[in-house]
Structure formats: structure tokens, C-alpha cells
Amino acid sequence: MGSVDASGMVQSAQMLFELLDNKIDEIGEDYVIQVVTDNVANYKLAGKMLMEKRRKLYWTSCTAHCLDLMLEDIGGLKDFKNVIATRFATRLFDMSSLVRHKDALKHLFISDEWKGSNLSKTEAGKKVEETVFAVPFWNTVEDFIRASKPLIVVLRIVDGDERPAMPEVYVAMEEAKKKIREHLAHKERLWKKIISIIDRRWECQMERPLYGAALFLNPGKFFMFKENENGELIANLHISLVDVMTRLVVDPAIQDKITLQIDDYRYSKGCFGRDMAIRQRTTINPSK
Known part of the structure; x- marks a missing residue:
């Protein structure tokens, strides 16, 4: 979407934050969920600053x-x-x-x-x-x-x-x-x-909660993982999903609806317990 020659600038966290923040404004805040940067300290601090300002955004390192x-x-x-x-x-x-x-x-x-x-x-x-x-x-x-x-x-x-x-x-x-x-x-x-x-x-x-939430919502991996791992780890994945939902979903009514469906999904109840849903866990791309 663009590039900036920052070779003559001081690579401070504040400068990086401003560059990234301006680009988010250009793209549109509703369309930016994740910002991925290098792992060095100034980028990590810039990512933290972005998350403090932008409610519906996660920063993760590469x-x-x-x-x-x-x-x-x-x-x-x-x-x-x-x-x-x-x-x-x-x-x-x-x-x-x-x-x-x-x-x-x-x-x-x-x-x-x-x-x-x-x-x-x-x-x-x-x-x-x-x-x-x-x-x-x-x-x-x-x-x-x-x-x-x-x-x-x-x-x-x-x-x-x-x-x-x-x-x-x-x-x-x-x-x-x-x-x-x-x-x-x-x-x-x-x-x-x-x-x-x-x-x-x-x-x-x-x-970062995004990784746990992404695994929780990937049935092809989650249910295979669930069969072989301890309950504490699965509970932590559940918490990651709730953290992400709380941050990205602003409407309380939608949050409540998702919360009700999470348990059905996790324990294969209701529509998620049907033979077809179970069979298609590994055949349907979770990103679709």
C-alpha cells in the first residue's frame, strides 16, 4: 500500500507509532485488525502505543x-x-x-x-x-x-x-x-x-490472544488438539477467544450471542454436534 524512506529519521517508538497510525487512518481503522512488525524494542513499544489508541486492533511481532x-x-x-x-x-x-x-x-x-x-x-x-x-x-x-x-x-x-x-x-x-x-x-x-x-x-x-483464539476457531485443529491435551490448556484457548471478542466486538448484544455459541462449539452441542458439522471440521477452510 506504500512505503516510507525513514533512513534519515530517528527510529524512535514515537516516530514508528505515528507512521503506522497515519497508515491506519489512510486504510480505515475498521479494516485493520492486526499490525505485524519486527521484534526489537522500539517496534514493540510502538505496537503497544497503537493498541492503546486503537480499540479494535492487535499488534504482534513477526x-x-x-x-x-x-x-x-x-x-x-x-x-x-x-x-x-x-x-x-x-x-x-x-x-x-x-x-x-x-x-x-x-x-x-x-x-x-x-x-x-x-x-x-x-x-x-x-x-x-x-x-x-x-x-x-x-x-x-x-x-x-x-x-x-x-x-x-x-x-x-x-x-x-x-x-x-x-x-x-x-x-x-x-x-x-x-x-x-x-x-x-x-x-x-x-x-x-x-x-x-x-x-x-x-x-x-x-x-498474544490472537493465536489462541485462531486455534480455538479452527475446528480441524482445535478438536484434534482437544482430544490430546489437558483441560487447562483448552480453557486458556477459550479465555484467549473471549479476550479477542471483548476487544474486537463492541456491541454487547453480539458479544452475548457469541458467548452462548462458544460453549455449543467447544462441547459439540446443538448445530455443532450434528454429524455433518463434525464431519466437515477438517474439510472446510475456517477462514471462509
Whole structure:
């Protein structure tokens, strides 16, 4: 819808707030429900200021950036940092490529061409050769892939443009944590560190009622999730929906009507309990 050259401006929260606020006026406040920005402090404060002024609006930080920061933190763990040399999600692709070509790499370093090369006689060459044949190195690479791959799945959901990501993110993150625990079940200390990183990043940057409400209203995911999770978590999703409804729906009469239908939906009563409604939970796009 437009762009602003702000390179010569002080990137203060107030300036960012004014830029975004003016754009909302231009678009029309009724048409703007969510503003997504970078995760740094000045943008977070600008988002808070927007929510204080604009009653029917939510600010959220960028999910893809949050996931990248999770991966960066995981790569910085003592268990991994000695074998990780690049930043963000590209690490996983580098590591996966190494594993795919592990046998070829080993053959390279036992070949006559390598033995006869000048590089093989340098300290750097000897160090690389030693690394390629070191079992702990490959174990660490494979552990990093096990830790990172589930988060890349979430990243692909977020970056995809075929369907709305919001209803998928919450459950995708829970599934990613489950996979990490399973993949690293033999290293409890490590997976606990990784889950702690994920939870910390998510809670401080992405814990917004919109994500819980979007999952609650996505029957294809919600009822599958509901069967396998505890009641406290489902109750928290319900609360998220009420928070969003209270903020976005101004008319008390409509709020009351929605509240009555929420329980029917959650417990599959009334129209929501019909065979057709249950059957179509996974076949109808919740955004339609």
C-alpha cells in the first residue's frame, strides 16, 4: 500500500507509532485488525502505543523472526556452537547437506588427490580432515538437525501463502516441541534446554490472544488438539477467544450471542454436534 524512506529519521517508538497510525487512518481503522512488525524494542513499544489508541486492533511481532531467533539461540548452545558457523535457519540446510554428503566427504579425505594436495599438509587442512572423521562431530550435527527441523516446519507454515498461518501456528509450535522431545529423548538435558529457549522466546514475543483464539476457531485443529491435551490448556484457548471478542466486538448484544455459541462449539452441542458439522471440521477452510 506504500512505503516510507525513514533512513534519515530517528527510529524512535514515537516516530514508528505515528507512521503506522497515519497508515491506519489512510486504510480505515475498521479494516485493520492486526499490525505485524519486527521484534526489537522500539517496534514493540510502538505496537503497544497503537493498541492503546486503537480499540479494535492487535499488534504482534513477526513469527518468522521469532523462529529465527529461537534457532539462533539453539545454535548458540554449548552443545552445538563449535560446529555451527552460519546464522538462523540456513544452519539447518548447511547441516543437512553435510549429513547427505558425509560418505562423499570421507572418501574425499582418503583420496590420492587429497593426500597429494598442498592443503592436506596445512594445519587448516589437517583440522578439517580430523573433523570429518570425528564421530562426536557427526553426532552433534545430527542432534542439531533433530532439534531444528521441527521448527523449520513451523517456519514453512508461517512463510507459506496458500492458507492463513494464524490458525496453524499455535498447534504447530506444540507439535514442534513434541517432536523435539521425541527426537532427543536420549538426551533429556539437551531437549529441556531447547524447550526452555522456545518457551522463553515465544512467551516474550508471541504470546498474544490472537493465536489462541485462531486455534480455538479452527475446528480441524482445535478438536484434534482437544482430544490430546489437558483441560487447562483448552480453557486458556477459550479465555484467549473471549479476550479477542471483548476487544474486537463492541456491541454487547453480539458479544452475548457469541458467548452462548462458544460453549455449543467447544462441547459439540446443538448445530455443532450434528454429524455433518463434525464431519466437515477438517474439510472446510475456517477462514471462509
